[in-house]
Amino acid sequence: MSEAVRTTCPYCGVGCGVLASVDADGTTRVAGDPAHASNLGRLCVKGSALGDTVGPEGRLLHPVLRGQDGVAQRATWDEAIQRVADGFSRIVAEHGPDAVAFYVSGQLLTEDYYVVNKLAKGYLGTANIDTNSRLCMSSAVAGHKRAFGEDVVPGCYEDLEQAELVVLVGSNTAWCHPVLFQRVTAAREGRDGPRVVVIDPRFTATCEGADLHLPIRPGTDVRLFNGLLSFLFRHGVIDPDFIDAHTAGFDQALAAAEAESGDPAMVARQCGLQTADVVAFYRLFARHEKVVTLFSQGVNQSTSGTDKVNAIINCHLATARIGRPGMGPFSITGQPNAMGGREVGGLSNMLAAHLELGEPAHRDIVQAFWQSPHIAGTPGLKAVELFDAVGEGRIKALWIMATNPAVSLPDADKVRAALARCELVVCSDIVERTDTNAYAHVLLPALGWGEKDGTVTSSERRISRQRPFLPAPGEARADWRAVCEVAKRMGFERGFEFAHPHEIFVEHAQLTAFRNREPLADGVPAARRQLQLGPLAKLDRRAYDALAPVQWPVTEQGAGTPRLFADGRFSHADGRARFVTTASRAPAHAADREYPLVLNTGRIRDQWHTMTRTARSPRLNNHIGEPFVDMHPHDALRSGVREGSLARVVSRWGSMVARVRHGGGILAGTVFAPIHWSDQFASDARVGGVVNPAVDPVSGEPEFKHTPVRVEPFPVRWYGFALARRPLPASMLSYWTLIRGDRFLRYELAHRERPAEIEAWAKAWLGVTDDQADWLAFEDLDTGVYRAVHLREGRIESCLFLAAQPHLPSRQWLASLFARDRLDEADRLALLSGEAPGGGGDPGPVVCSCFGVGRNTILEVIRRNELDLPAQITAELRAGGNCGSCIPELRRLIAETRAASEA
Structure with missing residues (x-):
């Protein structure tokens, strides 16, 4: 094995350090770098699976x-x-x-x-x-520049651990930035750990274990934070000395906040919240000096995203909660760079x-x-x-x-x-x-x-x-x-x-120092800015290669700066921060009779962007392998669709097809769909084709969180899935999704017409041309069930399961058969019956991707051993013991088991 190389994860903006090495057989191994201050050795499941994504398959290798x-x-x-x-x-x-x-x-x-x-x-x-x-953080950039005079995040990750209160706004941190979420979770286990408030229209994994969840009506964040500013003023929590010495525009911003959000009960009605919950949030913010407000795409991706950012920053400026340990507004970005x-x-x-x-x-x-x-x-x-x-x-x-x-x-x-x-x-x-x-x-x-x-x-x-x-x-x-x-x-x-x-980096560092803070002839600073890498311009090639992680601005001694604005001086020419007057306004397009639902989009735990990397990893495909639309059961009933069936999501701009699910965390009147699937991995699941193109007038960031849609049935005659060792011609189907497994490809599929000669069609589609092939098949004409398996020398090559309804056998059990060199008679019979031998052996859908632990396995050990803590599950099954991304789901399974036993 080669010596481990210190590098950085290419996924989210947390910037985790990675130790990467290559075995003699070419296998890439990755581990978290314990010396890197961002993650201290932790990696999320995507980072842990980086070694699965670096092979040559599918690469563009020449012009x-x-x-x-x-x-x-x-x-x-x-x-x-x-x-x-x-x-x-x-x-x-x-x-x-x-x-x-x-x-x-x-x-x-x-x-x-x-x-x-x-x-x-x-x-x-x-x-x-x-x-x-531009699609994920430009509203934060614009908000920073309006408030601070420069695009800067004033705090550091340690602030999340040192805070008394962490407010997570528009961020499913547990899934999208898991390492930071685990740092907060670990801090909460201590006696003085932070309280956590989550502001999000959905009840996500991040909400599990939070002290307070505010399921805010989409698009009303400005009203909520204007109400907070008014509350802080009325209860004497603001810092007049800081405001007078270091800011401008407070009176105007406060007047606007008071005019539209001075009454918490009115704020609650406008935001779709309970008054008691709004007041509880305001009191938590008022009573705890060390507050970090971490926000992400749920704030930024809006036609009022920049105002949302400034409404948050206004509350921190008014209370001087910036520039000191454990406090400040914190924009967490979606991409590594x-x-x-x-x-x-x-x-x-x-x-x-x-x-x-x-x-x-x-x-x-x-x-x-x-x-x-x-x-x-x-x-x-x-x-x-x-x-x-x-x-x-x-x-x-x-x-x-x-x-x-x-x-x-x-x-x-x-x-x-x-x-x-x-x-x-x-x-x-x-x-x-x-x-x-x-x-x-x-x-x-x-x-x-x-x-x-x-x-x-x-x-x-x-x-x-x-x-x-x-x-x-x-x-x-x-x-x-x-x-x-x-x-x-x-x-x-x-x-x-x-x-x-190295030469490019040195030039970049030199430019950050060029005329930075040097006075012009009239004495006005030419361009005072916190971005200062001048000392790094002295690096030679060897020092650049050995460069340790460092936070800008970089001091003359080459040290980093964890926090900014401790001296109360900001990057505007007069050194003062700006309060920005913000007013709540409705999203660009409202729901109506033709499009009565609001589509919210976002990420899922184990996939990244358009899946060109993560889809290559079998373990990352096990958790959620298929595009879905999450709906409230009442909305599904009104739309004429059922859980597990296929539905078309339609807007004024386009449509997509996905599987209906009831995740339990969605507000009536809203639906959620993930962003990841492209034409490479699904027949018609591009959410971008549905999303409305309205943008924030300041930042230009699109309104990904609010698109009026309707959901309608996508009628098919049969549902099915296939597992095969080689690619299949899925384009001939009405609906398909491709999922990479370990030693096989899995296709979820459906079609509008059932073939007249089902066996001939199945053989042709699976590519079975040998009349003497080892072919097992079962058909029930009354129920529409069809099962077929192709074996070669006792080893499974492909299998196909079809039915008139979407309820089909466990994919996890069938996937395990592809790891065997030869199937025995019990396996053959089980394949035709559609059940694992003896009725057992089905681990259920994967919850812990790191160790491949399924839901049924976890539920069984919870019931058998009467477990009530995720750590106990980890001790039994290892689930949750690596990246920790699945811990919120483990908590939910414990709660569900306890509720079932008490029913």
Whole structure:
């Protein structure tokens, strides 16, 4: 086994340290890095399964060019780079620099981000470069800049443990940022651990064990926090000295809050809450000085997202609960390098080094440092409007890096149409087949996690290294290198001579220090900003390779800074923070008779973005393997659908098909669907095709949490599933979902018509052409049940189960048969009967993905041993003993068992 390499997880913004090594057989092993301050050795289930995701299957291994006839052919790097450079050069010459654009990603390393931003804004002279981070945290960016004068998160993760009260707003932290949630949970086990309040329309895993859950009506967060500001003022909890010395705009913000939210009972009615719960929350906030308010996509992804952020920050400024241990507003980002991208100007309205594109003096600073021929003069197009411009023909060349907008953007069918019309689409990716790559004229193979070399910045401003421990597969290259080569071919020889990411990082660090806090002639600071990496510009190659995680701003001694604003000085020119007047307003589109339900979207525990990585891991597919729409039972009844059946979710912009479920945590009038499935993994489950494209007027972030929809039956004649060792032609079915298992592929399927000759159809679909094949089949004409199994030399090759209803045998038991070299007679009989031998052996749906422990197994041990704590389950089954992501579900199973026994 190779020596372990210290690197950083490529998933969420927590920025966990990882120890990665490679066995002699090529197997990648990962473990949490106990020396990394972000996670202290912990990893969530996705991080623990990173080794499952780094194989060569499905990788884009060489450049590909697609001609006018649509035929894709392998090309050399020289041919591909020349095609991109010629295309961009021609379009700029004929139509100007704003006819080209870049759409990048929080999956890029800071060094990649820096170079492409430099090319766009400083050399081509266009600000049309935006990022998929626009979709998850741009409202937080805008709120930070309005309040603080700069996009900064003032606190650190230790504050979550040192707080007396942690308020989680719009964040299913237990599933989306599990390591942070486990840090809070561990702190709560101590005598002085924090109280926890969760503000979320859904009852999620995060709500399990919380002291208070406020199931707020979607879109009313501003009213709730304006009410809190009014309550704090009326009860004398504000800090007048801090407000007078360090802020501006308090009176106006308070007056607006008092006018609309001065009465807690009225706030409760508007927010759909109980008055007693609202008052309980307000009192908890008032009584505990050390309060951290952690917020995420549930706040940001809204047409009033920026106001929501500022309404939260207003409460912390009014009480001076910022800049000190255990307190402050805390934006937790969704991607590993959303923060790093913000540092280098990855958003279309920003310049590198936290400088403002709309400020002439800031543009002069960046252009002087780069010595570039141009500098973008006005902010560019934000993500949604950028793709609108592509569709309208105003943008004629688009380079997409490390993201899948044909799935992830709202009104995604419109995005697809735009890509189909674009003169030149370039995609840099590690995966060959994605919904977006299907539209590319040029495909460039990029490096993936384990191969990339550079830095990322976590949600607490901690810069960490991603280090390579695997060789580059095929002809894959770093994104920064591809950008530099295109820049040189376009005639920009100077400015892109980088030979190693160390050189890019040093230049980035130098720019953060350039004219930072130096006075102009009139004595006004040129650009006072907290982002300061100047001391890191002194790193040589060896020191860069050995760089330990560090939080900016970096001191002259090279040390990090855990908290900002302790001195009460902010980044506005006068040093004062700003209270921002906020007013509650309704979402852009209201539910109506045609679309009576409100769709909320989000993530599930074990998948990531559009599943190009996580879907490769069998253990990550075991928890939730199929797209679903979670509904209140009353709404399902009114919509004419039942739990377990298929339904179509329809909006004004598109539709999707998913399985109906009743998760128990959804408010009547709302539905929830996860964001992850694309055309690579399901027949018709792209939530982006349904989501409305309305955006926040300040941040440009879309309204992913509030789309009016209706749910209607998706009628089929039969349901089924198949397990096979090789891919099957699922496209011929009315509905299908692909789930990767261990040694097999699983297909959940349904069809509108039942084949007349079911056995002939089954053999053809499973690819059984040998008349002498070992084929077992059972059919019940009365119930519509059909089962078939294909074996070769006693080993199962594939199996198919069909029925008129969605209630079918356990997939977990059948999956276990694919690990056997030979099936015995009892297994054969059990396959035809549809039940495990002896009626047992079914572990049930997986709850703990780390150790593959199923629901039935857990329930049995709870009942048998009368367990009442998750730790007791861990002692018996190991479930919950690794990443801890399943602990909330273990608590729920304990509660359900106890309730059943007392009934």
